[in-house]
Amino acid sequence: MSGGGAEPAGEAVRTLLAEGTLTVRGRIRDASNAVLYGVVERGGESLPCVYKPVRGERPLWDFPDGNLAMREVAAYEVSRATGWDLIPATVLRDGPYGEGMCQVWVGPLPDAESEDGQDGESEDGQDEEEPLLALVEAEEPGEGWKAVGFADVGGGRTALLVHADDARLRRLAVLDAVLNNGDRKGGHLLRPSGGRLWAIDHGVSFHVDDKLRTLLWGWAGDALTPEAVEVLRGLSGVLAEGAPLATRLAELLTGPEVDAVRKRTEAMLSSGRHPLPSGDWPAIPWPPV
Template structure:
């Protein structure tokens, strides 16, 4: 997705009216699938009319995670998870990886929350009951997860499940679910132990160095992050980046301790 395309989608996610909403099953927090429609092709005065049909061709879909629906956690400050979704997206945009769907903070039917572009997943493989995930993809595409695993170290991800990546219809991998990030007090949790102790790709380390320089220069990104994260959390992000460059390899995590639940 080009910067121009991402910018256009961000504008739609932030400004188009939410014209439909449904609860997404299976989440520990309240997560909703929402439809957003071009205001020029939506008649809000007829929204309550059962005969009114919204123009699907003028609509996009998003994942809405309202602050009010966030379950209190012991290791994360209350009411901050939606901001962390947006922060992760901004950091990924600066790095150029991994591929995270455009994400904004906006008001919705249940108050302020994050809204992320909904990604249509690839069809479920014949004979399977679940969509593709890390465990079903790693044998054939393990190298494609290196940037995602490296990103998780940088943002201190406490919830990288096997299902928090999506294979879309064009075979591209997208990283999702970054509400449990950036908090040094949380335990890092992941299912991606195949990279333990291996060297970081040099080109990705160069991107991390550029990110550190950008944050230390009081850039627009640094200013944006201060609206989403605490000052110590931003400082920890810089520190982790420096440590990654200095060490040059993925950490060695314990699959008995550093594992999310459930794993998919």
């Protein structure tokens, strides 16, 4: 379990994250809130991690209740319940700077000797696969791509923003709709090795109003896959009052927010389709990375 290649899932990993001794090794540059790189150690095992203390969060006017750390943990719990495991193992725990979220580090490790770590939202070292996002100077996305919309690229020019027609991204689009993710950027998609896709940074999720803002609109209005329908049915069951996931989310979110998760899940099951932008909120984050 030592080093940077540990699988971000499993009870042993969650226990190590929650109960291991957490040592901070550096701070991640360019993050809007305090994001620290560290290591958890216990019983001779160690695991690199991201630690985001609550005291380092900037207040958000539209998220007055709870904190971002709890929302990140709630997002992981929902992801885990889907069986897709798109979010690295994440726990809420005490640390050197107080309570915060602690998540398995995914991808190349930062330089532990430097004061600052590398940005955890980059896609360095991921040249083995084709890109998931692109800007193309065309009117149509081309084979294997889904169109998101046109973007101003300067000089009076526009380019078509596209994402890959990728089954992993499509699962994430469904998960983001359930979470009501308000900030799905390209830099939040990590592919360290082995064909896995991991998604990070879910602090601005679970709002009771429709705040879905994402780069993954390529399937908007399309019929859900049979796999997605089956997963949503399973989610519906564990979100019922008194069910395991509902009970866990009630520890992390407000009652209305948990109710909203149920309603979004049921709405997708009822429509059988990926949601469309609401029109009441910017649909696409910018810049996209």
